[in-house]
Amino acid sequence: MKLFLDTANVEEIRQAVELGVICGVTTNPTLIAREGRNFKEVITEIAGIIDGPISAEVVSVTKEEMVKEAQEMAKIHKNIVVKIPLIPEGLKAINELSKRGIKTNATLIFTVNQAILAANAGATYVSPFIGRLDDISHDGMDLIADVCQAFANYAYDTEIIAASVRDPIHVAQAAKLGVDIATVPYKLILQMAKHPLTDLGLAAFLKDWEKVKDK
Numbered sequence: 001m002k003l004f005l006d007t008a009n010v011e012e013i014r015q016a017v018e019l020g021v022i023c024g025v026t027t028n029p030t031l032i033a034r035e036g037r038n039f040k041e042v043i044t045e046i047a048g049i050i051d052g053p054i055s056a057e058v059v060s061v062t063k064e065e066m067v068k069e070a071q072e073m074a075k076i077h078k079n080i081v082v083k084i085p086l087i088p089e090g091l092k093a094i095n096e097l098s099k100r101g102i103k104t105n106a107t108l109i110f111t112v113n114q115a116i117l118a119a120n121a122g123a124t125y126v127s128p129f130i131g132r133l134d135d136i137s138h139d140g141m142d143l144i145a146d147v148c149q150a151f152a153n154y155a156y157d158t159e160i161i162a163a164s165v166r167d168p169i170h171v172a173q174a175a176k177l178g179v180d181i182a183t184v185p186y187k188l189i190l191q192m193a194k195h196p197l198t199d200l201g202l203a204a205f206l207k208d209w210e211k212v213k214d215k
């Protein structure tokens with residue numbers, strides 16, 4: 001399973017790139033706002049750090065405006081993927097952009113039917129959200145399982161991104177279900193690497209080595 005980093009923080013992206021475990025980045029307007037920086041400047045900087053898909057989200061709600069925004073974003077860098085919310089106008093925009101060769105990531109997906117519509121409209125990626133469903137007492141992982149099962153029945157080129165990932169267990173479960181990609185916050189990458197037995201085992205190895213290193 002591929003991992004994308006879900007952030008607009010360039011330092012976190014640098015760190016994750018150095019770890020060698022991510023091959024793309026997803027942002028959204030909230031993540032951009034958290035950095036308090038100019039949108040184009042941040043996206044350009046991210047594109048200079050990682051050579052992989054970078055999702056940048058539109059903030060308009062009509063097809064015409066979304067397509068216009070998308071065309072401007074696509075000029076920033078060849079790796080830009082335009083994130084479009086799954087509303088009817090968004091589907092029109094996804095369809096238009098796919099015809100123009102601009103990659104899209106259909107976001108805010110909460111049902112299998114929304115994912116099917118996005119794939120049929122020509123989305124490059126669909127992003128079903130886990131955590132936000134968990135937040136309202138629905139099992140977000142059920143959605144991931146259902147989208148994976150439905151897509152496995154057909155020859156869609158559209159890739160599935162597990163999004164709104166809040167917990168390392170989400171990542172492992174999404175991988176077992178067969179998603180193509182999970183987009184995760186940086187702190188989850190560190191949590192995924194952590195195991196107390198690894199730390200204890202390493203400490204014991206280093207301590208034992210001290211006993212014989214000068215022999």
Ligand code: E4P
Nearest residue numbers: 006026028131132163164165
């Ligand atoms: C990624 O594409 C989404 O914007 C992001 O994963 C949303 O995560 P959140 O529900 O934790 O805000």
